[in-house]
Structure formats: structure tokens, C-alpha cells
Amino acid sequence: MLLRPFAVAVFDLGVLAAIALTGLVLALFWFDIMSGLASRRKDQPYRLETISISHFAEKVRWCLDRLGVDYEEDVWPGTLGAYYLGRTVPRLHVRTGAVWSQIGNSPEILRFLWARHATDGNAGFLEPTLERLQLEKQLDRAGSMIQIWVYYH
Numbered sequence: 001m002l003l004r005p006f007a008v009a010v011f012d013l014g015v016l017a018a019i020a021l022t023g024l025v026l027a028l029f030w031f032d033i034m035s036g037l038a039s040r041r042k043d044q045p046y047r048l049e050t051i052s053i054s055h056f057a058e059k060v061r062w063c064l065d066r067l068g069v070d071y072e073e074d075v076w077p078g079t080l081g082a083y084y085l086g087r088t089v090p091r092l093h094v095r096t097g098a099v100w101s102q103i104g105n106s107p108e109i110l111r112f113l114w115a116r117h118a119t120d121g122n123a124g125f126l127e128p129t130l131e132r133l134q135l136e137k138q139l140d141r142a143g144s145m146i147q148i149w150v151y152y153h
Contacts, residue, residue, distance in 0.1 A: 046071035047093040047100070055143035056106040057090040063110060063126060067117055107136065 008018045048064065048071050050057035064071050076089055092109045093100045103109050114126035 044070055044072045045095050047074060048072070049074045049076055049089050049091040049093070051076050051089050054089065055146075056140070059139075060090045060092065060106050060109050063113055066125065067113065067120070067123060069117070107140070110136075 007013070007021060013021065046064065046069060048057075048060060050061060050073055052075055061073070088104060090106055090109060091102050091104045092112070093102045094112075103112050110126055111128060114123055114128065117123035117126070
């Protein structure tokens with residue numbers, strides 16, 4: 001979608017060709033979304049959107065694994081998703097009946113997981129005690145500083 005204006009300029013397309021190209025791109029997006037919805041497993045209670053290298057996504061992934069719950073992971077294209085789509089990761093999609101709800105930001109996701117699985121007996125490590133919240137805040141700050149340094153270089 002972002003390269004469409006360049007294609008119009010480079011190939012000197014007219015108005016009708018530009019409209020047709022836009023329709024084709026939108027149809028491809030629609031097909032991609034519909035095929036993703038059709039291929040999604042219906043028995044998964046969670047779907048986690050991540051990027052490959054992020055401590056925020058990794059701590060949510062680690063907690064889901066440690067809880068032993070089933071989830072499906074969708075890997076997004078890194079920072080380009082945030083810049084071009086306005087979407088940040090991690091985001092946890094939760095099946096709530098017939099619809100999917102979503103929760104963003106790893107601290108909020110971890111609080112949700114603790115509340116949702118506190119009665120299972122294996123979510124005690126997620127209990128938000130003062131010491132754990134302070135440690136999580138320090139780790140998130142360190143992770144953010146590393147991200148800034150890496151993006152700068």
C-alpha cells in the first residue's frame with residue numbers, strides 16, 4: 001500500500017490504472033486477512049502478537065509458556081509495524097465468547113494473566129507484589145535503554 005504512489009509515478013499510470021491498482025491492493029489485503037481468520041485455530045484461548053527481538057514480548061511469551069496455556073503467536077515485522085500501522089507489541093488477543101478482546105503493553109498483559117489464572121494454582125509467580133513490580137519496572141527501563149541504543153546504532 002505504501003509503494004502504490006511510487007508505482008503510479010514510475011510507470012506513469014493514469015487515474016483509472018491507479019484506481020485499479022488501489023482496488024487490487026485492497027483485495028489482496030482482504031484476502032490475506034480472511035485467509036488468516038480461516039486458518040486460525042478455534043480452540044486457542046489466546047493469540048499473542050510479538051516481534052522477534054523484544055524483551056517486552058519475550059516476558060509475556062515466557063509467562064504464557066510457564067502457565068502452560070495454549071496460545072498462537074503472530075510475529076509482526078518489527079518496528080515497521082509500529083511506524084506504518086500504529087500498532088505496538090506485545091498484544092494479547094483473548095477469546096471472550098464469540099469475539100476477541102485485546103490487551104496491549106506487557107505489564108497490563110501480565111496483570112491480566114495473573115487475574116485470569118490465579119485460581120489455577122500455578123500463577124503465583126505473576127502476583128504483583130511491591131518487590132516484583134519494582135523489579136519489572138527496572139527491567140523494562142533497562143530493556144528500553146537497550147532498544148534506544150540498538151536503534152541509534
